[in-house]
Amino acid sequence: METHWTLTLELKGDFRMSTATIRPYTTSKLFMYTSIVWLLIGMVVALLVAVKSVNPDFLAINRWWQEYFTYGRLRPIHTNTVLFGWLTPAFFAMWFYIVPVLTKAPLYSERLGVFTVWAWNVVYAIGMVMLFLGRQVPVEYSEMPLVIDIPIILITGLMVYNLARTIMNRKERILYVTLWYFLGTMVWLPMIYIVGNIPGAYLSGIGQASIAYTWVHNIIGMWFTPAGVGTIYFLMPKLSGKPIYSHKLSLIGFWTIGAFYIWNGPHHLVNGPIPLWLMKAGIIPSVLLIIPVWTVLANVIGTMKGAWHKISENIELKFMMTGTLFYFLACIQGPFQALMGPNAILHFTYWTVGHAHLPLFAGFSLVAFAGYYYALPRIIGRQIYSRSLMNWHYWFSVVGFLIFGFAMWLAGILQGFGWMDGNQVGAAFVKVLESLHMYLIARAIGGTFMFLGQIAFAWNIYKTATAGKQAEAEEPMPVLQ
Amino acid sequence: MANQSEKNIGALLGGAIAVFMIGIIGTCVLPFFDSSINTPTATAKLKNYLPNSAEARGRVVYIKEGCYWCHSQSVRPVKADSKLGPVSVPGDYYYDKIPLIMTQRTGPDLTWVGSRYSPEWQYEHLNNPQKFYNGSIMPKYNYLSEQDKKDLVAYLMSLKPAPAAKAGAAGR
Numbered sequence: 267m268e269t270h271w272t273l274t275l276e277l278k279g280d281f282r283m284s285t286a287t288i289r290p291y292t293t294s295k296l297f298m299y300t301s302i303v304w305l306l307i308g309m310v311v312a313l314l315v316a317v318k319s320v321n322p323d324f325l326a327i328n329r330w331w332q333e334y335f336t337y338g339r340l341r342p343i344h345t346n347t348v349l350f351g352w353l354t355p356a357f358f359a360m361w362f363y364i365v366p367v368l369t370k371a372p373l374y375s376e377r378l379g380v381f382t383v384w385a386w387n388v389v390y391a392i393g394m395v396m397l398f399l400g401r402q403v404p405v406e407y408s409e410m411p412l413v414i415d416i417p418i419i420l421i422t423g424l425m426v427y428n429l430a431r432t433i434m435n436r437k438e439r440i441l442y443v444t445l446w447y448f449l450g451t452m453v454w455l456p457m458i459y460i461v462g463n464i465p466g467a468y469l470s471g472i473g474q475a476s477i478a479y480t481w482v483h484n485i486i487g488m489w490f491t492p493a494g495v496g497t498i499y500f501l502m503p504k505l506s507g508k509p510i511y512s513h514k515l516s517l518i519g520f521w522t523i524g525a526f527y528i529w530n531g532p533h534h535l536v537n538g539p540i541p542l543w544l545m546k547a548g549i550i551p552s553v554l555l556i557i558p559v560w561t562v563l564a565n566v567i568g569t570m571k572g573a574w575h576k577i578s579e580n581i582e583l584k585f586m587m588t589g590t591l592f593y594f595l596a597c598i599q600g601p602f603q604a605l606m607g608p609n610a611i612l613h614f615t616y617w618t619v620g621h622a623h624l625p626l627f628a629g630f631s632l633v634a635f636a637g638y639y640y641a642l643p644r645i646i647g648r649q650i651y652s653r654s655l656m657n658w659h660y661w662f663s664v665v666g667f668l669i670f671g672f673a674m675w676l677a678g679i680l681q682g683f684g685w686m687d688g689n690q691v692g693a694a695f696v697k698v699l700e701s702l703h704m705y706l707i708a709r710a711i712g713g714t715f716m717f718l719g720q721i722a723f724a725w726n727i728y729k730t731a732t733a734g735k736q737a738e739a740e741e742p743m744p745v746l747q
Numbered sequence: 748m749a750n751q752s753e754k755n756i757g758a759l760l761g762g763a764i765a766v767f768m769i770g771i772i773g774t775c776v777l778p779f780f781d782s783s784i785n786t787p788t789a790t791a792k793l794k795n796y797l798p799n800s801a802e803a804r805g806r807v808v809y810i811k812e813g814c815y816w817c818h819s820q821s822v823r824p825v826k827a828d829s830k831l832g833p834v835s836v837p838g839d840y841y842y843d844k845i846p847l848i849m850t851q852r853t854g855p856d857l858t859w860v861g862s863r864y865s866p867e868w869q870y871e872h873l874n875n876p877q878k879f880y881n882g883s884i885m886p887k888y889n890y891l892s893e894q895d896k897k898d899l900v901a902y903l904m905s906l907k908p909a910p911a912a913k914a915g916a917a918g919r
Contacts, residue, residue, distance in 0.1 A: 318884075318886070319853070319884055320884070321884075322876075322877075322883070322884045322885060322886045322887070323886075323887070326886070326887065329890040332886070332887070332889075332890040333890050336812060336813065336886055337813065337816065337817070337886050338812045338813020338814055338815075338816050338817070338886075339812070339813050341813060341816045342813065342816070400811035400812065400813075401811075402810060402811065402813060403810075403845070404810050404815050404845050404847055404849070405845060406849070406850060433756065439754050440754055441754060441756070441759070446759060449756065449759055449760065449763070450759070450763045453760055453763050453764055453767070454763065454767055457764070457767055458767075461771055461775060465775075466845065469779075469844075470840075470841070470842060470843055470844040470845070470846075471779075471784060471785070471837075471840050471841045471842070471843065471846070472778065472784045472837040472840050472841075472846060473775075473778040473779040473784055473785075474843075474844075474845055474846065475840065475845075475846045475848055476774055476775060476778045477774075477775045478845070480770075480771070480774050480775050488767070521762070521766070524762070524763055524766040524767065525766045525769075525770075527770075528766065528767055528769075528770025528771065528774075529770045529773060529774055531774045531775075532774055534850065535848070537823040537824065537825050538821050538823055538835070538848065539821055539834075539835040539836055539837045539839060539840065539848070540778070540784075540837055541778075541781050541783050541784065541837065543781075544774070544777075544778055544781070547773055547774060548774065551770075610823070610825035610826070610827060611827065613823075613850075614819050614827075614850065614851060614852035614856075615852065616853075618850055618851065619851075681852075682827060685827035685828075685852075686826045686827045688829065688830055690827070690828065690829070690830045690831055690855060690856070691830060691831065691855045691856075691863065692855070692863075692880075693880060695854075695855045696880040696881075696882050696883050697882070699853075699882060699883075699884065700882035703882075706884075
């Protein structure tokens with residue numbers, strides 16, 4: 267049975283002969299390191315936003331602080347930093363680690379890969395400065411202006427080219443299901459970026475709003491979801507030591523994600539100013555998403571049969587399974603919110619904030635953490651510095667998120683019913699908001715826990731890179747008999 | 748377990764692009780052909796600001812400071828919106844280069860805010876929201892230039908239903 271540790275050594279030999287000094291998997295490693303820096307920055311901004319929601323005069327020291335740190339500028343900086351500084355590069359790191367492993371071929375060009383890492387980070391840093399300056403486009407998750415969007419699309423294109431050449435050179439003919447999901451994201455990510463950012467800059471009216479919400483939903487649905495699920499399908503057999511339960515089921519999941527998710531945009535405008543047919547076109551596929559979610563769940567339960575006890579000793583597996591569970595919960599919550607009745611109460615409330623963090627933090631970020639803890643030791647040949655810090659990372663993240671999430675969901679329900687009682691404008695509106703004060707404080711506390719978890723994470727990774735013990739041999743790959 | 752089709756990248760990529768494009772045509776292209784969307788209402792015409800008018804400049808300030816993160820601009824035919832005025836219809840947004848509907852109501856909906864307060868009130872409220880509502884969590888916008896504040900007030904005052912639309916939507 268081939269182990270990828272020996273594979274890594276072989277590749278190192280190849281590279282020494284051919285090109286220069288860039289070691290295999292450097293692209294993946296650098297994406298991991300840079301993304302962790304953005305994760306910490308994004309969460310500092312998150313805390314500022316949370317505290318400003320409790321005390322609007324927080325940080326209003328003088329005009330300069332008031333202007334550049336106003337809530338309306340910090341909020342998109344938070345979402346963009348965690349989405350395009352942290353989580354997107356986190357799955358780029360998974361692309362650049364998993365694709366060479368599964369194809370048993372070295373990355374086509376590690377040099378190009380490293381270039382794309384730095385190009386991405388520099389472009390995002392400039393985009394962040396522009397957001398501070400108020401250069402925002404009023405479309406959620408697409409706030410960075412066109413001069414940032416275009417380089418981002420080009421850099422993504424270069425990464426896809428690099429990985430596509432790797433896949434064409436593959437030594438393993440059969441495309442394991444993770445490669446299906448990743449190949450899907452390689453066409454969907456550039457395509458949704460183009461659809462969401464380019465035409466919207468020139469169009470107007472509700473048609474444009476429908477494009478905007480197609481983007482909002484599908485940067486999650488056509489990028490984070492298939493990238494995250496693909497990562498789950500890679501990690502699960504490795505961490506549990508069991509082959510995947512059903513290959514067919516995972517492929518059904520792949521095609522139903524692709525076919526249904528892309529329609530979900532209009533469900534953000536349910537009850538809103540759009541024609542009824544468009545609402546239905548958004549709601550029905552939202553409900554049908556139960557199918558791909560069920561395929562993932564059935565496959566996870568099937569694979570884990572007889573291996574559940576491993577969660578207690580394997581922290582990576584614990585991260586991954588918890589992430590999968592939260593992904594599942596997000597996909598139960600999502601279709602529920604898309605129905606006209608619940609939407610009439612919950613839309614526009616704090617509930618949405620809790621829902622947005624459910625798949626992105628508790629779901630796919632936890633899966634990405636598992637991926638980092640799994641891949642980094644194998645890339646740099648060192649063991650994770652501290653298992654105990656991993657546990658602190660886990661518990662702070664999970665408990666912090668639960669406080670955060672339930673604070674937002676409860677606040678959202680109270681807010682929704684408060685509005686239904688007629689408290690929609692003026693003093694009555696503010697009164698409902700005042701009653702939510704303790705939930706906003708709870709959110710800031712939960713968020714602080716989440717942030718502490720990430721400090722443990724960053725410190726652990728830093729120590730692993732600088733002082734981790736040399737790693738032992740690799741376990742076998744049960745998925746590729 | 749594996750069969751020929753699972754080695755075929757062409758089929759995979761072709762299928763992935765196809766499912767994507769079908770969804771995009773359904774949700775991003777077809778809406779532009781719907782008459783309720785591509786026919787401007789009287790209200791939409793009120794919001795079709797002249798270039799460099801105070802309202803147009805005010806809208807830019809509204810976006811730059813991120814007001815839309817806390818204020819929606821969409822009145823729905825639901826109980827939670829019953830006191831907000833006439834229900835928004837697709838044609839109301841015809842001229843909005845990016846409609847500012849957004850996803851959050853940390854502050855009240857502003858679809859028809861122009862018919863609720865006076866310009867003087869708006870100006871004072873921007874400077875110090877807590878003066879009017881003690882528990883308000885809206886930031887003070889006293890850091891804006893006088894010009895920006897006046898433009899922003901002009902924009903907010905322009906957010907009102909056209910007289911004809913008001914009568915038409917009253918039967919909700």
